[in-house]
Amino acid sequence: MTKFPRAKPSSLLIATIFAISAVSMTAGCSNSGETKAVDRLEEAEALARVKALEARADTLQSNMPAANDMSASAGGGDAAGAAGGKPAIKMPDESTIPDDEYGAAVRRGLQLANHTYKELPNNVGNQLNCTSCHLGNGSEAYAAPWNNMTSIYPVYRSRAGRVNVIQERINGCFERSMNGKGLELGSDDMNAMVSYMSWLSQDMPFGVSPEGRGFVKVDKNLEPNTETGEKLFAEKCSVCHGDNGEGQYNDDGTYIYPAVAGDKSFNDGAGMARTYTAAAFIKGKMPFGQGNTLSDQEAVDIAAYFTHLPRPVKANKDKDWPNGDAPKDVRR
DSSP: OOOOOOOOOOHHHHHHHHHHHHHHHHHHHSOTTOOOHHHHHHHHHHHHHHHHHHHHHHHHHHTSOOHHHHHHHTTOOTTOOTTTTOOBOOOOOGGGSOSSHHHHHHHHHHHHHHSHHHHOTTTOSSSOOGGGTSHHHHTOTTSOOOTTHHHHOSEEETTTTEEEOHHHHHHHHHHTTSSSOOOOTTSHHHHHHHHHHHHHTTTSOTTOOOBTOSOOOOOTTSOOOHHHHHHHHHHHTHHHHOTTSOOEEOTTSOEEEOOSSSTTSOOTTSGGGSHHHHHHHHHHHTTTTOTTOSOHHHHHHHHHHHTTSSOOOOTTGGGSSTTSOOOTTOOO
16 A cells, blocks of 8 residues: 655644634633733734634645545556555456457457367477466466466566567467467467457556566575475375376366376476476465465475476577576576
């Protein structure tokens, strides 16, 4: 919430208070029947000054901006969230999708997000969906939500060493997290993905990073212990993701729980293949439905273990971070 400096008392208001006090003291201190003429004259003059000051104060107050006007001028408003003025992440009601060509693109984008490898077999090389990581239809706080991304991009990305547009960011996921190939930039499916992200961003202030963007924070100074991570994975993760991270799948190929290792999972160039990035996701969202129950160290140990299990290899990883500022957990 925006705080505004407390207004200093007006000198006119102070003068008014003193004048009123003087009148009260004069009236209270006079003896019955013994008030001198000069006291009566001073009292009348004081009352006149009070009325004049009150009138002036009313004029000044009427010209002052209201509190909500001050809030608006300082950048406040309904779109701002409670956390430092950032907008909150929420999934809009699907009934707000318009019944027109744009609405059709939005619905297609939502379908692609939830059924990516079924709908785009030529672009997905594993058996994951966008919502394997971008939970809640791509609109869940601290699960890399897409809300307002279309107004935040273009941005500089150190992995690419240059400014990327949102379409390039989407294709980065297809090439890494999906272990496949990018969509054509002007294709209907790419436009559908961007349209859906745009719809998620409705009523959000342009270019403002929402509260819950990305993942929760973990201590990147912690040293991972893969032996502990293996034990924790068996205890807390394998019931859903399998003993070797292979996931659980239905007969039709759709997953019950996605693979976090092996051929059906993301390649080693994906962000989720990095220890501390994966740890941040685990810390905030895993075990499923029990987010923020693991310590930072537990999350780091689990991530260090499963991210280094066998998985597809991303070609040309040596070209990432061309300016030499790669994080320490990058796979080479």
